[in-house]
Amino acid sequence: DAGVTQSPTHLIKTRGQQVTLRCSPKSGHDTVSWYQQALGQGPQFIFQYYEEEERQRGNFPDRFSGHQFPNYSSELNVNALLLGDSALYLCASSPHQGAKQPQHFGDGTRLSIL
């Protein structure tokens, strides 16, 4: 039973570029959340998707957008990349929306902005 898978594992971009990160949730899970984790900090919530809709958004600018597909997989898009966007991007899935279920995390995508 595959857990949460994310791709790519590492990515290097330059300022101003755009990036798309991908996530496949754990089998049986229909809810996907995205988190940004800067070095030495805890993960910060970006947004959660359920039934192909964004259910809640954290304190991130509109440059961060997402999508959920009918098979529950999800993409995170970041436009006009800034140096401060360098971080580990984590995807988490759960069987239902909300925070009452444990979240299952992937190993993340390490994004470096030059």
Added chain:
Amino acid sequence: SQQGEEDPQALSIQEGENATMNCSYKTSINNLQWYRQNSGRGLVHLILIRSNEREKHSGRLRVTLDTSKKSSSLLITASRAADTASYFCAPAMDSSYKLIFGSGTRLLVRP
């Protein structure tokens, strides 16, 4: 906010010793979750304790919750080098969509 604050920020112990880390929060919650993160990896869920529970065990892990003090503790008994990781707590409301993490406790278990 429901953000948890972990204490201490860093903890270094000898293999075989017990490790205790604490979490404080400020608002009412329905549950509190503990996660572990090995370097460069994703978070792994350890234990979820509900607000009507006072203590929960899982293997060498023991979690307590005191809602009157708005605090929780995670005890790892007989620690191993493999327990070296960062540990995060996430107090949560069932109605909330997100988990809010603090900066975590960095545990180093020396062989």
